[in-house]
Amino acid sequence: MRREIRLAGTGGQGLILAGVILAEAATSEGFQVAQSQTYGPEARGGSSACSVVIDGEEIDFPEAEEPDILLVMSKEAAEQEIPKLKSGGVLICDSTYVKSIPPADASVHMVPISAIAKQQLGREMVANIVALGVLAELTGLLPHDALEGAVLARVPEKTKDLNRRAFAAGVAAAEKALQVRQSA
């Protein structure tokens, strides 16, 4: 079954890398995968978005048409991308930057992804890996170990421990968000 994941935010947040890691994990799990991106000419700043399409069969259209899963990490990305989310889809917002969202027919999760990266791990730079942990836990899209393995295969040797902890922090934050939701 075709599943579309869209990751959107600001250039420099590492969302394209997160998308590549997600796509590599899905590839290693034997799925057909297509990963694409849109970004401006800037190295940092500007909008940046990335799509990953995962399917058991051959993928005809390689970009996201109507994402099943959407992660937004900036106010602008939230405004632009949320209207395109599939009805009944999963919406993950980095509540560090996305404070409010338009009404969406989706399962909405507000998780302070960038704040977790900065406060718990001391590096906002790993917010993208925290986000992958959150996404893995909230969506069950791919096995945790496949995603974590893809993260570790992509990052420099000396940052492996930091990235492992970032992924775990994301998973933990998502677990917490789910508990809050269930008890509410």
Added chain:
Amino acid sequence: MTPSHKQRLVQGNEACVEGAITAGMRFYAGYPITPSTEIAELCSRKLPAVGGTFIQMEDEIGSIAAVLGASAAGMKAMTATSGPGFSLMQENIGYAAMAEIPCVIVNVQRQGPSTGVATAPAQGDVMQAIWGTHGDHPVVVLSPASVKEMYELTARAFNLAEQFRVPVVLLADEVIAHLRESVVLDRETLPFPIVQRKKPSVSPSQYLPFKADADGVPPMANLGDGYRSQFTGLVHDEAGFPSTRPEVVNSLIRRLHHKLEDNRQQIASFEAVHLDDAELVIVAYGSMARAAIAATRLAQERGLRLGVFRPVTLHPFPHEELVTAAARARAILVPEMNLGQLVLEVQRLTAGRCPVVGWSYVRGELPTPDLVLTQALRLLEAEEEYEDLLQLAALVRDDIVRPDWWLEQEWGA
């Protein structure tokens, strides 16, 4: 599957480099430009490891010139660029066509004209790729629509360049170049063998560098191999010396064309998707074909018969097969990320067998399948409503085919 056949996530530009190296490319000269930069970057890393040479040149004019020099000396050589650089290369692409120097030029199309939008896809260089350099000249233009095809068509580009001694343009677009897909790329999975250029079978004293064999292609000695080779952009005789004699001019210009035209069946290729029973045919190439093929899936869900004719070679064009499809279809839609380029060829080749309407999408992004389907449905509606659609089969230079507006404004009905 054995480990070597394991699928990997590969980017289009990366697949292009792997295809080139598989085909035997050992020389790359280029000037990096978005969205082709990864090709230069990867060549700089991978070529030294296989005994090849990478040179970052001062500009694109130098790049193509270096490629031609390397090829004349016997190397399989390539350069990659985007619109602005492709414009600069035109003069020497003509030189390659005239001097019959095999070479591969990758143009990853971005939104133009001029520097346009560096990171946005477009298909605005179709006519330039075919007709960009002055004078009648032979050139092959290939249009990849997937990462796997970036690999295969780059390898095929070398085969065609070497076999026919022509410049071959791999006309990609930003979507396919930057797309990453799960693929198995192996020399063993290539659907054709690797071709080497034809060498002289005569001794140096008997060698005439531009005396063609029956296939229209002269055997090519490497510079430095002891054969007397003479290269010039001037019209030349079989010995390679300039000539203005009308019969020499005539025979050279015609031979340069016939070596491709006479082998068109062997060169021209296309993909057909649900074409046999299609009432509406979408002719689409490159990334646009992916949207069109997905649109046929959406159409099937609605019980509509849409088919896709995807030319893989934009030049020479697989025109017999297109004409057959046109004779069966109610109408043809040609969606393009430009203001209507290949649609003109499709109209010319199908010569009124059915209405051919273009759809221009120039927003610097790939349209969704849903948008392509919407245009297809509008065209079918229009075809039903207006019997004399043939005279209306003109290009609509807009995002949307609007038959009412089109009739009132353009045709006074």
